Amino acid sequence: MKRRLFLFGSATGGAGLLFGTSAFSASGVGHTVSIGTGDGHFHVELNDDYAGDASEYVVDTNPIRLILDDLHKHGWIRFDDLLRVTNTETQPINVHVKDQDWLGDDTDAVLDYRYDGSSIVGKENSVPLEGVSGDNSMPITVRADTTDHDDLQQALPDAEADDGDRTVMFVASPGDANGGTGDESDEEEVTKGGENLSVSAPGQVTVGSDNHFTATATVSDGDYSGEATVTLNVEDELVDEQTVTVPEDGPAEATFDVPTVYNDLEEGNIVTGRHGPLRFDGTDWSAGVEYGESTAEASGTLEVEDAPITFGNAKCAVCGMDTKMWDTAHAQLTHVNGDRMEFCSTGCLVTYAVDPMKYDGNHVDVPDEPIEGAWVVDYTDLDSSGERAGDGTDLINAHEAYFVLDYDTSYGAMGGNPRAFTTNDDAVGYVNSDDDLGEEAIITFDNFDAGIAEKYRPRFN
Missing domain, CATH: 2.60.40.10 (Immunoglobulins)
Known part of the structure; x- marks a missing residue:
């Protein structure tokens, strides 16, 4: 989108x-x-x-x-x-x-x-x-x-x-x-x-x-x-x-x-x-x-x-955790009516995107409106120690990103999260560095479904 x-x-x-x-x-x-x-x-x-x-x-x-x-x-x-x-x-x-x-x-x-x-x-x-x-x-x-x-x-x-x-x-x-x-x-x-x-x-x-x-x-x-x-x-x-x-x-x-x-x-x-x-x-x-x-x-x-903004003091729309502090993999999403949701991690973002109304009234009020923008951390922005200095305005467009479904390696809050990359070449480079991953592990935002959401957040269903 x-x-x-x-x-x-x-x-x-x-x-x-x-x-x-x-x-x-x-x-x-x-x-x-x-x-x-x-x-x-x-x-x-x-x-x-x-x-x-x-x-x-x-x-x-x-x-x-x-x-x-x-x-x-x-x-x-x-x-x-x-x-x-x-x-x-x-x-x-x-x-x-x-x-x-x-x-x-x-x-x-x-x-x-x-x-x-x-x-x-x-x-x-x-x-x-x-x-x-x-x-x-x-x-x-x-x-x-x-x-x-x-x-x-x-x-x-x-x-x-x-x-x-x-x-x-x-x-x-x-x-x-x-x-x-x-x-x-x-x-x-x-x-x-x-x-x-x-x-x-x-x-x-x-x-x-x-x-x-x-x-x-x-x-x-x-x-x-x-x-x-x-x-x-x-x-x-x-x-x-x-x-x-x-x-x-x-x-x-x-x-x-x-x-x-x-x-x-x-x-x-x-x-x-x-x-x-x-x-x-x-x-x-x-x-x-x-x-x-x-x-x-x-x-x-x-x-x-629409564009990403500096993270505020909001709680994750899925799990209720702080979003500002988990800066290695936090994410944002907006609905057409202007409501902006923050997430502690990419995994929570994509889980929410699959079925937003599942989280209505838990930590957020979810509007009955289509999703507009979505933004995630580019995994290549992490330094050699796995940290980054971004405040949220540097996030990349999730609708145009490439995600690697790596279920076995811990990354970001909540343990497991898909890694996002700006280019397909960066995503391919990541999977080629792991003997257990192939290019079939690379998907786009529209490919996320309930099965993937449940793997990243077992309590999804």
Whole structure:
């Protein structure tokens, strides 16, 4: 079984661009376009390397305010490299501006966002950004154009209408830094649910290296200022609820952290290894806000990559022994719903894998969910004295390992355990060193059955 990735939803973030009352129309009617602020994973901000004197028409507040006094009807103005987009995560992303009728480089559009001379409006125009260790930022040019419009009022949505959303959304989806937007089925944008709410969140997390995923809900002031109630639900369960005070002159943020790795377990707790409500077959989430007399919601699906983690203070799911101390052969396993089981030894792991429900309620609560990941010690990691220094994060994927069924030689906790190897050649080398073993003793994880389990753990049946 391969590790699977499931989408959390695209990271959204940015800087607000607010066009002042005299920007496009001689009538002086205010025209406002805004972007919710980022959350630390993906930034859109004023570019420090901008060549012009931005202070004449840019007010660098949160959000940024851009006043275009010199643009009249049937005119245009371009700000080269005015903004900078930065990916602050380790994973590469693809960046674009969510397409709307009034955005882009066609005749109906009045605003365009460009990189290297080309529009980045629309998913088909996504631009790749590497993670923090690579080329992780790019300048963005803003062009405002009323050439084919009498004024901006004609081009923008009606601010008074129910669907008069004038929000420019910078969107980041997981991707290959070499280019392309990836498989369409593996991408999903955050759904913006209302005029006053935007949500920023990482595109994916890897259990073990990312100890939390963080979602930030940004509430803008609109026509109301005061308290807003913001909630985060994961898999239809309320994770957290926060009350924020939204000022008249800017947005307010509510940040939610959901752990991907459990804390050390308390004595007597048999729920082993739950990382919150995260699932490996897709984790749906939604953020909502009640603000004044209005409500709004945004939703997405979390992409989670499973991986081994540092051993905690859990007991073996099969025999109840300590798992952290038996580091020569201890093992881990996860279920699709996120429950992680620890084992003192490889033999206990494979015995559990054959029939998990046999151990329900003994030392652990076993979920009625399929097995997802499994990890074991590579036998070649042991030194000449039979010891190793690994903490658990160095375990190898049991689904891809080769196991030698050596019933006669003691190894690890509980006496007998199958030895695991990363490569078939290593497994062959081991059996060739023992006159009593042949290559028929080499099997893969899916070959373990009740007969083998009983040989390693006689009390299995």
